[in-house]
Amino acid sequence: MDSQELQRIKNRYDIIGNDAALNLALETASVVAPSDLAVLITGESGVGKDVIPRIIHDASRRKTGPFLAVNCGAIPVGTINAELFGHEKGSFTGAVASRKGYFEEANGGTLFLDEIGELPKETQAMLLRVLQDGEYIKVGSSKVEKTDVRVIAATNLDLTHAVAEGRFREDLYYRLNAIQIKMPSLRERKDDIYLLFRKFTSDFAQKIRLCKLSLTHEAISQLRSYRWPGNIRQLKNFTEALTVMESEPATPQKERVELDAACLMAHLPQELDSLLPAAPASSGGSSSTLGTDQLRTIVKAILDLKNQVDALERQLSELKAGGGTPASIGQMHEEEAEWQESQSGATPQATPQAAPKTKKQMTDELIREALDKHAGNVKAAAAEVGISDRTLYRWLALAKSSNQK
Numbered sequence: 001m002d003s004q005e006l007q008r009i010k011n012r013y014d015i016i017g018n019d020a021a022l023n024l025a026l027e028t029a030s031v032v033a034p035s036d037l038a039v040l041i042t043g044e045s046g047v048g049k050d051v052i053p054r055i056i057h058d059a060s061r062r063k064t065g066p067f068l069a070v071n072c073g074a075i076p077v078g079t080i081n082a083e084l085f086g087h088e089k090g091s092f093t094g095a096v097a098s099r100k101g102y103f104e105e106a107n108g109g110t111l112f113l114d115e116i117g118e119l120p121k122e123t124q125a126m127l128l129r130v131l132q133d134g135e136y137i138k139v140g141s142s143k144v145e146k147t148d149v150r151v152i153a154a155t156n157l158d159l160t161h162a163v164a165e166g167r168f169r170e171d172l173y174y175r176l177n178a179i180q181i182k183m184p185s186l187r188e189r190k191d192d193i194y195l196l197f198r199k200f201t202s203d204f205a206q207k208i209r210l211c212k213l214s215l216t217h218e219a220i221s222q223l224r225s226y227r228w229p230g231n232i233r234q235l236k237n238f239t240e241a242l243t244v245m246e247s248e249p250a251t252p253q254k255e256r257v258e259l260d261a262a263c264l265m266a267h268l269p270q271e272l273d274s275l276l277p278a279a280p281a282s283s284g285g286s287s288s289t290l291g292t293d294q295l296r297t298i299v300k301a302i303l304d305l306k307n308q309v310d311a312l313e314r315q316l317s318e319l320k321a322g323g324g325t326p327a328s329i330g331q332m333h334e335e336e337a338e339w340q341e342s343q344s345g346a347t348p349q350a351t352p353q354a355a356p357k358t359k360k361q362m363t364d365e366l367i368r369e370a371l372d373k374h375a376g377n378v379k380a381a382a383a384e385v386g387i388s389d390r391t392l393y394r395w396l397a398l399a400k401s402s403n404q405k
Contacts (some may be wrong), residue, residue: 001027006174014105016199019191021184025052032179033059038131040116043183046233053112054150062150065109070102073115081124082139091140102121103147110150116176117157117168127151128172129265137192151346165168165246186231190224196232200239211257213239218261226268230387242267367395 009015009026016121032039033056041049050069075083082092086101102111119127130136131151135144153176162168162202186193201213213225228234228272247268370381382392 001030001181005030008108009055011292013055015051015324016196017189018195019189020094021182021188024054025181025183028179028181029055030059032056036060036062037178038150038151038152038176039181040159041152041181041183042159043154044185044231045156047183047185048232049154049156049183050112050114052183053154054112054364056152057150060110060150062109067110067112068102068106069114069367071114075117077120080120081126084123085126085136086145088138088140091138092135092318093124095140098138101136101138103130103149104145105142106149107147108149109150109250111155113151115155116153117155117162126174128169128175130173130237131141153155186228186235192218193224193228193235194203196235197239200236201243203308205242205247208244210243210251211250211255213243213247213265214256216258216260219259219264222264222268238267238269238311260388260391262391262394266390274292297389297401364395364399367392 006023006026008015009030015022015026029039029052039052039056041052043049053069055068068083071079082099082101084103085102087095087099089095089098090286113127126136130147130149133148134149136147137144159168159173159177163170165175186196197215198212204210205212206253208369230237241258242264246259246263248254309403364386367381370384373377374380374384378392379389382389385392
C-alpha cells in the first residue's frame with residue numbers, strides 16, 4: 001500500500017501516528033477486507049482495536065450491510081446466548097416476546113465480537129458452529145437458523161494461554177485466527193505519544209474554549225517515558241484533565257500554554273513502583289524498604305535536579321552568547337568555600353586556585369542570587385532562573401533539610 005492510501009485511511013478514521021507496527025496493522029486490514037476470512041485482533045486494552053473492524057467492513061463487499069459491535073465481556077453469562085443467537089417467547093423468565101439475536105440482525109454484514117476471550121465455554125461451542133456452517137439455534141427453539149455474517153473478534157488476553165489452561169476452545173481459536181492483526185501498545189509507539197497529546201489537547205481545548213497545551217523538551221521526554229498502561233484511552237483522559245487543570249481561557253493574544261516537566265510530573269498518575277528497583281532482602285529474611293511516598297519523593301527530587309541543571313545550562317549559553325559571564329568565577333568559588341566552611345566548621349586552607357564548581361553548585365548559586373535579588377519572592381526568582389515555582393519550592397525544602405543535618 002502506498003503512503004497516500006495509508007494516509008487517506010488515517011484521515012478518514014481519525015488515526016494519529018506513524019509507527020511501523022500501526023501502519024502494518026492498517027495495511028493488513030485493507031488487504032484482508034475484500035475476503036470473508038475471520039480476523040482476530042489482539043492488543044492491550046485501550047490501544048484502539050475497535051477501529052480495525054470498521055476499516056475492514058467499509059472496504060469489504062459487505063459495506064452496504066449492517067455492522068454491529070458487541071462487547072462480550074459486558075453481557076451477563078446467563079443472557080449472552082439469547083443476546084447473540086436470539087430467543088423464543090417464554091424460553092426463560094422475562095422472555096415475554098421473541099427476539100432476534102445479533103447474528104440474525106447482522107445477516108449480510110459484519111459482526112464485531114470484542115473481548116472474545118470472556119465467552120463461556122457453552123457459547124464458544126455455539127459460536128464455532130456458526131463459523132463453520134453458518135447455522136445456529138435460538139434459545140428455546142429447536143429450529144436451525146441460517147445466517148451469512150463475517151465475524152471479526154478482538155481480545156486483550158493471550159488466547160494461546162487460555163487454550164492451554166482449558167478456558168478457551170482450541171478449535172474455536174484456530175477458526176477465529178485465520179488472520180491475526182496485532183495493535184501495538186502506546187509504549188511501543190513512543191514517537192506517536194506527543195502527536196496524540198497535541199491532538200487531544202487541541203480538540204478538547206477548542207471544545208471548552210481554553211488554550212491548547214504544549215510541552216517543553218524535558219516534559220515531552222517525561223511523557224514519552226511514562227508506561228501508559230491504559231494506552232491511548234488513558235492518554236486521552238489524562239490530556240483532557242490536564243487541559244482543564246493547567247490551561248486558561250483562550251484569547252486572540254494567547255492560544256497556547258506551555259508546561260514544564262515538573263508540572264507534568266505533578267499530574268502524571270503515580271505508578272513509579274514498578275519502575276524502581278526492588279530493595280534487596282536482608283539475610284535474616286526481613287527487609288527494610290522505603291515507603292512508596294518516600295520513593296516518589298526521591299524520584300521527583302532527582303527529576304527536579306535535572307531540570308535545574310538544564311535551566312542553568314541554558315542560562316550559561318545565553319550569557320556566553322551575549323558576551324557576558326554569570327558572575328566572577330573566582331568570586332563564586334570563594335563564596336562556595338565560605339559556605340562549605342560554615343557547614344563543616346573547618347578552617348579552609350588557602351589555595352592558589354579554587355577547583356571548578358559542579359553544575360549543581362552553580363545552579364544553587366544562581367537560585368540564591370535570584371532569591372536575594374527579589375527579597376525571597378519565589379515566583380519572581382523562579383521566573384528569572386527559568387524553573388517552575390514547584391521546582392523552586394522543592395529546592396528550598398531540600399536546602400532546609402540539608403542545613404538541618
